[in-house]
Amino acid sequence: MVEKSFQLFPEQASTIAAHVDALYAFLVLVSAFFSLLIAFLVVYLAVKYRHRPELGPPVAHHTNDHGPGSMILEIVWTVIPLGLSMIMFAWGASIYFTESRPPADSMEIYVTGKQWMWKIQHMEGAREINELHIPINRDIKLTMTSEDVIHDFYVPAFRTKSDVLPGKYTTEWFKPTKLGAYHIFCAEYCGTKHSGMIGTVYVMTEAEYNNWLGAGSGEGSMAEQGQSLFNQLGCGNCHPSVVNNQNGRCPNLVGLFGTRVQLKDGADVRADESYIRESVLYPQSKIVAGYDDIMPTFKGLITEDGMLKLIEYIKSMGTKNGALSTATPLPVETSTSSNPSTHPANTAQGKTAPRGAPVAPAAPQPRVQQ
Numbered sequence: 001m002v003e004k005s006f007q008l009f010p011e012q013a014s015t016i017a018a019h020v021d022a023l024y025a026f027l028v029l030v031s032a033f034f035s036l037l038i039a040f041l042v043v044y045l046a047v048k049y050r051h052r053p054e055l056g057p058p059v060a061h062h063t064n065d066h067g068p069g070s071m072i073l074e075i076v077w078t079v080i081p082l083g084l085s086m087i088m089f090a091w092g093a094s095i096y097f098t099e100s101r102p103p104a105d106s107m108e109i110y111v112t113g114k115q116w117m118w119k120i121q122h123m124e125g126a127r128e129i130n131e132l133h134i135p136i137n138r139d140i141k142l143t144m145t146s147e148d149v150i151h152d153f154y155v156p157a158f159r160t161k162s163d164v165l166p167g168k169y170t171t172e173w174f175k176p177t178k179l180g181a182y183h184i185f186c187a188e189y190c191g192t193k194h195s196g197m198i199g200t201v202y203v204m205t206e207a208e209y210n211n212w213l214g215a216g217s218g219e220g221s222m223a224e225q226g227q228s229l230f231n232q233l234g235c236g237n238c239h240p241s242v243v244n245n246q247n248g249r250c251p252n253l254v255g256l257f258g259t260r261v262q263l264k265d266g267a268d269v270r271a272d273e274s275y276i277r278e279s280v281l282y283p284q285s286k287i288v289a290g291y292d293d294i295m296p297t298f299k300g301l302i303t304e305d306g307m308l309k310l311i312e313y314i315k316s317m318g319t320k321n322g323a324l325s326t327a328t329p330l331p332v333e334t335s336t337s338s339n340p341s342t343h344p345a346n347t348a349q350g351k352t353a354p355r356g357a358p359v360a361p362a363a364p365q366p367r368v369q370q
């Protein structure tokens with residue numbers, strides 16, 4: 001719980017917590033055993049072989065001859081430390097892999113860090129600041145980004161943390177196993193009020209959580225909010241968001257998410273959150289095969305929160321409308337985003353604008369405040 005007297009360890013409130021603690025205990029025990037053993041031997045041997053005047057001056061034996069040594073001794077003190085360190089490596093790697101691979105059916109929640117607060121968005125539309133409400137016994141996957149510098153989302157009771165980086169999405173997942181309230185810390189020094197960049201995770205029963213969600217913002221789900229943003233920004237003027245509608249200028253976005261996209265330069269790339277983000281902000285960087293470099297950048301026109309909503313909307317196109325399989329042959333259809341959207345008024349500019357340069361958008365594009 002959040003308010004509590006001194007504890008050596010935080011509570012174990014996620015499925016991974018006990019595993020992390022067991023590995024940590026093993027490391028401490030091995031270190032303690034060898035530290036004590038060595039300290040004991042230093043003292044014991046110093047006393048046992050101390051200089052005794054009655055035995056006369058010390059005599060040097062075999063100073064240049066180490067003799068045959070003991071093969072068995074050499075093997076023992078090589079193999080035991082090797083074995084111990086390999087156990088640590090394999091054990092640590094296995095926990096690391098578990099922590100870095102969110103289960104496929106995880107519940108998704110979006111986190112945006114900024115100096116100095118955590119902004120959290122639930123798919124259903126609820127938003128919160130410095131608080132995270134989640135249901136117990138569900139796999140929760142956080143998709144995180146930063147509006148400014150590097151932060152790090154750390155929940156000690158879940159024994160998990162992950163850097164939150166500007167310009168990139170990182171993930172973190174956990175499965176809470178205990179009801180209660182737990183600390184969130186920022187675990188990366190991020191400026192004056194880094195130490196105040198804290199919050200609370202509330203682990204609730206499924207019913208309580210649904211109640212809490214129901215009392216939410218009333219602004220619609222993230223995908224719905226993403227859709228209105230999509231329309232406000234004029235994305236739909238070029239990118240078809242209906243199956244089989246191909247206007248030839250811009251890739252169809254239906255069923256795009258999660259597929260592999262063939263690029264003009266021959267490479268292919270997975271259409272994930274980072275790809276969509278890059279395609280909106282730096283359209284020139286990855287051009288879809290079969291399309292021209294005509295999309296203007298939306299840098300400065302969309303906030304990180306807004307970007308996450310757009311991504312949710314694009315994800316929802318994939319599932320709602322049954323995706324892509326009905327679509328066409330590769331290059332052109334692979335449905336893809338990233339590129340050229342012929343903004344009619346704007347084509348020439350879009351082509352020549354340097355990466356990241358603000359480009360006058362075609363349609364009136366109000367600055368969107370999230």
Ligand code: CUA
Binds near residue numbers: 190
């Ligand atoms: Cu954010 Cu430290």
